[in-house]
Amino acid sequence: xxxNRPPSAQAISVLRALAADPAxxxxxxxxxxxxxxxxxxxxxxxxxxxxxxxxxxSWEPGQGSRPPRHLYRLTLAGREYVAALPAARARRAVPHxxxxxxxx
Amino acid sequence: MLIVMMCLAGSVVALILRSARxxxxxxxxxDDVPERLLRWAAGLLSAQRAEWGQAMLGELDHIDGRxxxxxxxxxxxxxxxxxxxxxRAAGAVWAMAATAAGAAGVYAAxxxxxxxxxxGWILAAIALVFLVSFTLAAATxxxxxGIALPGCWAACSSP
Numbered sequence: 635x636x637x638n639r640p641p642s643a644q645a646i647s648v649l650r651a652l653a654a655d656p657a658x659x660x661x662x663x664x665x666x667x668x669x670x671x672x673x674x675x676x677x678x679x680x681x682x683x684x685x686x687x688x689x690x691x692s693w694e695p696g697q698g699s700r701p702p703r704h705l706y707r708l709t710l711a712g713r714e715y716v717a718a719l720p721a722a723r724a725r726r727a728v729p730h731x732x733x734x735x736x737x738x
Numbered sequence: 739m740l741i742v743m744m745c746l747a748g749s750v751v752a753l754i755l756r757s758a759r760x761x762x763x764x765x766x767x768x769d770d771v772p773e774r775l776l777r778w779a780a781g782l783l784s785a786q787r788a789e790w791g792q793a794m795l796g797e798l799d800h801i802d803g804r805x806x807x808x809x810x811x812x813x814x815x816x817x818x819x820x821x822x823x824x825x826r827a828a829g830a831v832w833a834m835a836a837t838a839a840g841a842a843g844v845y846a847a848x849x850x851x852x853x854x855x856x857x858g859w860i861l862a863a864i865a866l867v868f869l870v871s872f873t874l875a876a877a878t879x880x881x882x883x884g885i886a887l888p889g890c891w892a893a894c895s896s897p
Contacts, residue, residue: 661797661800662793662794662797663797663800663801663810666810672809672813673794673797673809673810673811673813673814673817674812674813674814674815674816674817675813675817676813677790677793677794677813677814677817677821678817678820678821680790681787681790681821691793696796700799700800701792701795701796701799702792702796703793703796703797703799703800704789704790704792704793704796704797
C-alpha cells in the first residue's frame with residue numbers, strides 16, 4: 635500500500651525548482667546543486683515523486699561513448715500540485731542558508 | 739598476525755574489485771573508486787528500482803572533480819541501500835551488517851567487562867576486520883545466488 639504523506643520541505647523545494655520551468659527536462663545533478671540537497675536525499679525523493687505521478691522521467695541518449703542520462707520534469711498533475719500548494723508551505727520550503735547543511 | 743591482516747585486507751580489496759564488475763560499466767565509465775562503489779550499491783537495488791541505479795551512474799559520469807564525485811557516489815550508494823522496496827540482496831546485507839555490529843558489540847561488552855589487555859584489543863581489532871570482511875564477502879556472494887547458494891547448501895549439508 636502506498637502512503638501519500640504530505641511532502642517534506644525539501645520535496646517542496648525540489649517541486650518548486652522543477653516548476654520554475656516546467657517544460658524543461660532537468661538533470662539530477664542540476665537539482666542537487668540548485669536545491670542544495672545531497673544526492674542521497676534527492677534520489678529517494680525523486681523516486682517517491684515519480685511513484686506518486688508528480689514527476690515524469692526520460693533518458694537522454696548518451697553522446698558519443700558516454701552513458702545515457704536520466705531527465706526529470708513535472709507531470710501535469712505535478713504542476714497542479716505545486717500550484718495548489720499553500721503559500722505558507724511554499725515559503726517554508728525555501729531553505730534558510732544557515733540551515734542548508736541540516737536539511738541536506 | 740600481520741600476514742592474516744594483509745590477507746584479509748587483500749580479500750576485501752579483491753571483493754570490491756570483483757563486485758564492481760557485477761553491474762556492467764558503461765562505455766565511457768571512468769572506473770574510479772566512486773564509480774565502483776556506486777556500481778556495487780546499484781547492483782543491490784531491487785529489479786523494480788534498477789533504472790534508478792542506472793540513472794545515478796549516468797549522472798555520476800557527468801560529474802568532474804574527485805570531491806564532488808565522491809560526495810555524489812557516497813550519497814547515492816547510501817540511498818541505494820535504503821531505497822524501498824529492498825531487493826533480497828540489500829535486505830541480506832543489512833541483516834548481516836546488523837549481525838556483524840551485534841557481534842562487535844558483544845565483543846566490546848566482554849572487553850569492557852573483563853578489561854582486556856593490549857593483546858585482547860589486538861584480537862578485537864582482528865575480529866572487527868574479520869566481521870567487516872565477512873559482511874562484504876557475503877554481500878558480494880549474495881548477488882550471485884547461482885554461485886553462493888550451491889556453496890552454502892554444500893557447506894550446510896556436509897557432515
